[in-house]
Amino acid sequence: MRSSSLEPVILPSWRWQPFLNHAVEALARFEPQPYPIPERFLWQSDSGGSTTRPFNVTTATWACKTNKLRQVRAACVEGGEAASVLNFVINPSFNYDLPFFGADLVTLPNGHLLALDLQPALKNDALHTQLVWEKLLPLHQECSKKLPSGGPIPAEAEPFFSPGFLWTRIPLGPEGDELIKEAVMPAFKLYLNLYLEFVDAATPVDADRSSELLAGQLRYSTYRALKDPARGMLTRFHGAEWTESYIHDVLFDLRSN
Template identity: 25%
Template sequence: GEGAEIGRKRRRRSRSRRWEENSRNVREAEGMHGMPWRDSVAAYTAPEFDLMAGTVAKVSVFQTTRKGGVLGFEDGGAAAPLSSSSSSSGRFPPSAAPSSPLLFMPFWEWQMEFMKSELTNLRPSSTVTPSGVSVGYNENRSKGARIVNHCYASDEYRKIRMTYYDAGDSVQVFNSLWYPQLKYDLPILGIDLLAFGRQRYLTVVDFQPIHATEGEHASRYERALQSLRQPYRSLQGTMTDRFYDSARHFSSQMLFGRFEDEAAVRDELWPACRGYTAAHLDLVRGCVPDESREATERSRGGQRRYDNYSARRDPAHALFKRIFGEEWADAYVYDFLFDLSEPGEEEELSHGDVKR
């Protein structure tokens, strides 16, 4: 009826205003290092600017592109706006078909557009660690690898960290973690997408529990995820215990894929990842916030245990030591990726908790 149409128009106007406000807040952060990249380890010069530290330095990115092309960027090295055929439209872009060297860049682009249109008071956070190490960008010319990191916060999320690691056809990685504000005692949204040699693919998307025993708390969101997960057969695999204990900080409705057919990225991973991301925000919005000291300390303790557990087991730590050096890798893992962690600290269980 007329009332419903008025409501829809108001929601559209509200979303449009939110997108405009958030875009102004993150535009400068998005422009760092020419993001979103359009080709693998391409040649350009982009400003490295940390909004919190207020420093600018030129970063020369090396020429080792698969296609041999040089990207064209607008002022300051910023990438051109997304076209109508980009990931913002909801379709997997033709430019990200198997011929594209940046397989997971559409996931980065879609996430940025989703954050700008759906989150409240989205703002960039510093990518300089407390020890003064800048982790926003790094490269190793001789090994043909580069990494970029963004970090954001909103009224809904304490921290949203985004990472893209580009080593040409040998390795492509998109990783993101969404930590709810501490007033929401909720799981962390974890996204980890890896491609090796464009022949082997390992993907994880999950609502990662922050407490060892979730009980009814977990059953609410796991029931909702079950219907989202059901159509995607290639994402219903079982995680091994090589790096992580699947009974700790992983849910029973985790999207886990280990496959060799790249078409699954487009056909299953693309819609499934977007569905889980939207569902996580719905979970946050539907949660009654509790800002009492007891509640926020419980959430902080759970997120800290998650960070300690993840920092000590992250297999990327050894890779980044080899590529970028030990000092940078340690600062990156302990002070940025998992900033509530303490090197060497054991992740204790909550009092009375047991594994699920």
């Protein structure tokens, strides 16, 4: 077991590098500490594709923790034309009444799939959601004007997303690149800055509330591990055994046992 460096992962030609760099810089004021990651998941490189269209792919992991944030982690994938991905999730301590922060920035051969949210642990609990949504929804309204909708999400996923879920699909090429620069990056900064404002203001909760939050976080982590949309891609790149361990032991490592 090793700890991820507090310096951001650097992947050559990785499209999402500025996003991770911004997140790492924004978190610095919370005096983060390294978060332990099994060594084989810190940096994994493999080859794939066909004989006519081979590719090399690297998946790297960055992670830290603070007194209010149990795990902050980034899964970073660079596979050239095959895929370029940043999956960035902030898992709060269940001793603070905070949502999750989630960003999925995915480039595949058929386009960009981009999502941002402050995701609830207890969606039907007004104490957990009301203030968050009051501040998040105006940001969503502002940001969504500049981006096409990504379409509906599965009904089973709805308990784990807020009404401020920003979800878009945009094309490859100059038009998509411009939208990433002019709309997606500003949205990422706005959503993350709002989340960190909530972290700044958060105070410890009592034991009963902590238990409720833990139960909600466990439901979220279990669902995300079972339904991770990156499972197929990562299996193709790195094999099933590595992928299942990565999903359950790194990406969504909160368990009830």
